[in-house]
Amino acid sequence: MDEFARVLRAWRDRVQPEHVGLPPGTGRRARGLRREELAMLAGVSVDYIVRLEQGRATNPSAQLLGALARALRLTDEERDHLYRVAGVATPTPASLPRHVGPSVQRIVDRLGDVPVGVFSAAHDLLLWNPLWAALLGDPSLLAGFKHNLVWRVFTEENTRVTHTAVGEDEFRADLVADLRSAVGRYPDDAPLRDLVDRLLSESDEFAAHWEQAHVALHRSSRKTVHTRTVGDITVDCDVLSAPGSGDLRIVVYTVAPGSADAAKLDLLRVAGLQDLTHH
The missing domain is CATH 3.30.450.180 (Beta-Lactamase)
Structure with missing residues (x-):
């Protein structure tokens, strides 16, 4: 899960709050989204985001990975990489598309x-x-x-x-x-x-x-x-x-x-x- 944690942190850092409809706020130390903001957008707890970024949470579901990909504004290629490094099969053409590019x-x-x-x-x-x-x-x-x-x-x-x-x-x-x-x-x-x-x-x-x-x-x-x-x-x-x-x-x-x-x-x-x- 080291690569998963690494890309999750990197992609969170590059997303600015105004890119996802959130107010920028003041006194921000985070380069991009705060963990709390990513958790809200993905519909999970802040603690779970922390454990994912620290490599302590294993076996994330395909549904969660899809929510993270949408919240982080990932491309199709980045989404597929997120699935692979999480050990989950990437969406196939036979699967109904649920990724918002x-x-x-x-x-x-x-x-x-x-x-x-x-x-x-x-x-x-x-x-x-x-x-x-x-x-x-x-x-x-x-x-x-x-x-x-x-x-x-x-x-x-x-x-x-x-x-x-x-x-x-x-x-x-x-x-x-x-x-x-x-x-x-x-x-x-x-x-x-x-x-x-x-x-x-x-x-x-x-x-x-x-x-x-x-x-x-x-x-x-x-x-x-x-x-x-x-x-x-x-x-x-x-x-x-x-x-x-x-x-x-x-x-x-x-x-x-x-x-x-x-x-x-x-x-x-x-x-x-x-x-x-x-x-």
């Missing part, structure tokens, strides 16, 4: 005035900007399947986001059809198979949609987000694909300029982000 990360960093999230083809939320968290809740507080949009839609009561009755039916049907399309493209991806199996056992509604064998890609919708800070905001949701991004989806929420919804989003950009900072 630097170019897509820069898109998210630059689009600070609109909520943006990056999803895998299986609808796992991989990356988001602060305004996304202010609007929809902080994803860093979620774990396991709760990072998956399809799982949350079909197994949890969602009082934060609503569609029209027709829009809700179409949204749910499109999600299942999109997931089936991912299964067709990545039939050997074990986490994807596990997700589908769990959904089939946990949700009769999902199972009913799955039986229809509809295949499609979810591209856009309109929804209303109920926020505690500024009230209801109706947004247009568009799903974009970045060429060469490995089948990732960039989800962008926008509102009509000059509208009441735009004014609320402007207010949320200030008040909502302050709430996140104080948590």
Whole structure:
């Protein structure tokens, strides 16, 4: 694990906080990210980051390595090196891509005035900007399947986001059809198979949609987000694909300029982000 610890420290040192949407702060001694900041971005404890950098933690999981690669803005080659020196098989073309490369990360960093999230083809939320968290809740507080949009839609009561009755039916049907399309493209991806199996056992509604064998890609919708800070905001949701991004989806929420919804989003950009900072 010596090489693993060495590259982890080196890559942490080169990432500046403003590159990952964090305030630079004052009185910093760290050349790049602090251990606390990397731990927050990767969703692990600070103690675990310390043990990884000291070579005292062994057998990190592929899921953790993916989270570290995204937090550290690694290229595909650097990510693969991280996997190899950790003794974990590198992602293969048969596996569903879950790595967010630097170019897509820069898109998210630059689009600070609109909520943006990056999803895998299986609808796992991989990356988001602060305004996304202010609007929809902080994803860093979620774990396991709760990072998956399809799982949350079909197994949890969602009082934060609503569609029209027709829009809700179409949204749910499109999600299942999109997931089936991912299964067709990545039939050997074990986490994807596990997700589908769990959904089939946990949700009769999902199972009913799955039986229809509809295949499609979810591209856009309109929804209303109920926020505690500024009230209801109706947004247009568009799903974009970045060429060469490995089948990732960039989800962008926008509102009509000059509208009441735009004014609320402007207010949320200030008040909502302050709430996140104080948590």
